[in-house]
Amino acid sequence: xxxxxxxxxxxxxxxxxxxxxxxxxxxxxxxxxxxxxxxxxxxxxxxxxxxxxxxxxxxxxxxxxxxxxxxxxxxxxxxxxxxxxxxxxxxxxxxxxxxxxxxxxxxxxxxxxxxxxxxxxxxxxxxxxxxxx
Numbered sequence: 001x002x003x004x005x006x007x008x009x010x011x012x013x014x015x016x017x018x019x020x021x022x023x024x025x026x027x028x029x030x031x032x033x034x035x036x037x038x039x040x041x042x043x044x045x046x047x048x049x050x051x052x053x054x055x056x057x058x059x060x061x062x063x064x065x066x067x068x069x070x071x072x073x074x075x076x077x078x079x080x081x082x083x084x085x086x087x088x089x090x091x092x093x094x095x096x097x098x099x100x101x102x103x104x105x106x107x108x109x110x111x112x113x114x115x116x117x118x119x120x121x122x123x124x125x126x127x128x129x130x131x132x133x
Contacts, residue, residue, distance in 0.1 A: 011106035015119040016098055018089045021130055023097040027070045027086040029130055030099065038129060039084065039101070039122045046073070080105045080115075099126065 019026055029035040036046050043057030048067040054075070055061045062076035072085040082103045089096035101119040106112045 010104060011108060011112040012102065012104035013106065013112050013115045013119065014100060014102040015116060015123060016100035017123045017127060019097050019099055019127055019130060021097055022095040023086050023088045024070060026097040026099055026130065030084060030086065030126065031069070031073065035126065035129070038125050040077075046075070048073075077103070079107070099123065 030039060031046075031048070033045065036044050040046070040054070041056035041058055041060055044054050044060075046052065046054055046064060046067075048064070048069070050064055050066060052064045053061065054063070060078055062078065064073070064075045065081065066072065066074035070086070072083055074081065074083045076082075080103050082101065085098075085100045085102070087098050087100075089098045101122060103115050103119065106115055
């Protein structure tokens with residue numbers, strides 16, 4: 001097996017950023033209709049219950065696999081699985097949140113690198129929408 005893929009989840013990627021906002025505010029945004037469109041794609045509407053299907057305007061389909069309010073959303077994204085988590089950041093300077101995107105079952109190292117670029121751009125967009133780096 002080449003270096004990189006995991007035995008059970010194929011190639012995977014995780015990106016995260018600490019944001020200068022309380023975890024509850026970050027969660028409310030990423031779980032809101034406006035936030036979902038930013039990270040999942042135009043036209044996406046998520047129903048917060050296991051098994052709920054979604055479709056983006058670009059034709060990406062999937063279903064919710066798990067939804068724990070104020071914690072994580074896990075869903076299929078085509079042939080892959082994406083998990084979005086929000087947690088508190090260990091910091092002495094005010095309340096901050098860590099927003100993380102994790103994608104698994106990617107097909108190759110190339111797909112992993114494309115996913116890394118995609119999720120980093122999503123983090124930039126979400127951070128800008130929230131008004132902070």
